[in-house]
Amino acid sequence: MNPDFLIIGGGVIGLSSALELAREGARVTVLERGVAGAESSWAGGGILSPLLPWDYPDTVSRLCDLGVELYPHWSARLTSSSGIDPEFRVSGMLVLPPVDDIAAGRWCAQHGWRHAREHAQARVPALAENSPALWLPDVAQVRNPRLVQALRVTALDAGVNLLEGVEVTQVARASPAHIDYLDTPRGKLQASAYVIAAGAWSQSVLGNIAPHWPIKPMRGQMLLFKAAPNLLPHIVYRQGIYLIPRRDGHILAGSTVEDAGFDKSTTETVKRMLYNAATNILPALQSVPLVQHWSGLRPGSPDNIPTIGRHPLVENLYANTGHFRYGVTMAPASAQILADLIAGRPQTLDVAPYRWTAM
Numbered sequence: 001m002n003p004d005f006l007i008i009g010g011g012v013i014g015l016s017s018a019l020e021l022a023r024e025g026a027r028v029t030v031l032e033r034g035v036a037g038a039e040s041s042w043a044g045g046g047i048l049s050p051l052l053p054w055d056y057p058d059t060v061s062r063l064c065d066l067g068v069e070l071y072p073h074w075s076a077r078l079t080s081s082s083g084i085d086p087e088f089r090v091s092g093m094l095v096l097p098p099v100d101d102i103a104a105g106r107w108c109a110q111h112g113w114r115h116a117r118e119h120a121q122a123r124v125p126a127l128a129e130n131s132p133a134l135w136l137p138d139v140a141q142v143r144n145p146r147l148v149q150a151l152r153v154t155a156l157d158a159g160v161n162l163l164e165g166v167e168v169t170q171v172a173r174a175s176p177a178h179i180d181y182l183d184t185p186r187g188k189l190q191a192s193a194y195v196i197a198a199g200a201w202s203q204s205v206l207g208n209i210a211p212h213w214p215i216k217p218m219r220g221q222m223l224l225f226k227a228a229p230n231l232l233p234h235i236v237y238r239q240g241i242y243l244i245p246r247r248d249g250h251i252l253a254g255s256t257v258e259d260a261g262f263d264k265s266t267t268e269t270v271k272r273m274l275y276n277a278a279t280n281i282l283p284a285l286q287s288v289p290l291v292q293h294w295s296g297l298r299p300g301s302p303d304n305i306p307t308i309g310r311h312p313l314v315e316n317l318y319a320n321t322g323h324f325r326y327g328v329t330m331a332p333a334s335a336q337i338l339a340d341l342i343a344g345r346p347q348t349l350d351v352a353p354y355r356w357t358a359m
């Protein structure tokens with residue numbers, strides 16, 4: 001029997017959408033070209049917030065806020081159903097100068113975010129500088145590679161059929177308004193409805209079904225250090241670069257936002273730049289091993305606003321993609337919005353800005 005939904009892409013967005021739909025009783029198959037969760041969703045940092053929220057439109061903040069609100073329960077449920085702890089924790093973020101104090105203060109007040117001015121070393125003694133910094137105690141993080149593993153196990157347990165190593169090579173229409181089947185190496189696959197959640201590849205998978213959809217790859221490179229636990233107790237941000245401490249002492253340093261097409265290679269120039277920036281912020285990193293350097297392709301979208309909704313013309317095609325820099329943060333909210341939309345339920349926020357209009 002054909003499934004109710006075929007979801008193209010098994011990243012954090014495809015898997016969370018699949019789980020949400022399956023929990024409502026739908027028969028869901030996810031088609032993943034490689035290994036589920038091994039692209040952008042693995043490569044990211046897992047900060048659960050826009051980096052400097054006051055730099056983004058409210059449309060981004062609202063979706064992130066809903067995601068953050070859902071996270072504690074979502075991750076606890078994923079932990080208990082999969083046995084894998086995605087390490088959700090409220091680690092707080094310290095923003096080192098320069099900070100636009102007026103914009104930040106106004107934004108935090110409007111959005112009910114706790115914030116304080118503190119000398120940097122009072123919060124993180126190992127930092128190189130001790131200037132007054134902005135402390136955001138409620139910023140949380142998740143260990144995204146573990147999150148996608150937990151999602152994968154939970155989705156399978158909920159009855160999702162995950163086909164890995166299966167690339168969708170064509171999305172075929174029976175008429176301009178109806179998808180007929182997906183072409184794959186396993187043959188033609190059919191469902192009642194289709195969800196495109198192929199991250200940076202979403203536009204190219206659809207081809208002339210959405211020729212002008214402005215979703216494109218934006219490369220981000222990252223370094224990983226292995227320090228002793230507690231060297232860095234909080235996330236630290238300075239001028240576009242962040243350090244994210246994991247519980248076991250790993251520290252991620254990121255990132256770049258590069259328009260390099262689908263080229264996922266890493267570069268020596270960026271490695272040097274990230275290394276210098278990271279060790280300038282936290283000099284102790286000079287004496288800890290640098291263990292990895294990688295890149296990932298974010299699903300870039302104008303103003304970082306994802307598309308969640310039905311294709312303007314094709315009645316059985318939905319999108320959940322284009323989350324750009326904040327897909328890990330937005331995942332639970334986006335999946336919930338998509339499921340509510342498909343079920344015709346009222347939404348918990350105004351979803352008009354995420355509608356699929358440009359194509």
Ligand SMILES: Cc1cc2nc3c(=O)[nH]c(=O)nc-3n(C[C@H](O)[C@H](O)[C@H](O)COP(=O)(O)OP(=O)(O)OC[C@H]3O[C@@H](n4cnc5c(N)ncnc54)[C@H](O)[C@@H]3O)c2cc1C
Nearest residue numbers: 009011013033041044045046047168199220296327328329
């Ligand atoms: C360096 C970096 C740092 C980041 N930091 C953060 C952060 O701190 N916080 C945050 O919230 N977000 C962060 N992000 C962004 C976040 O990782 C992404 O927004 C999110 O992972 C997007 O999820 P996705 O499922 O849409 O895409 P992906 O994880 O890329 O998944 C898409 C999947 O579709 C599959 N696919 C593609 N084409 C096909 C096809 N034809 N057939 C079948 N399958 C196909 C791919 O193989 C892939 O697995 C970061 C990203 C990067 C790269």
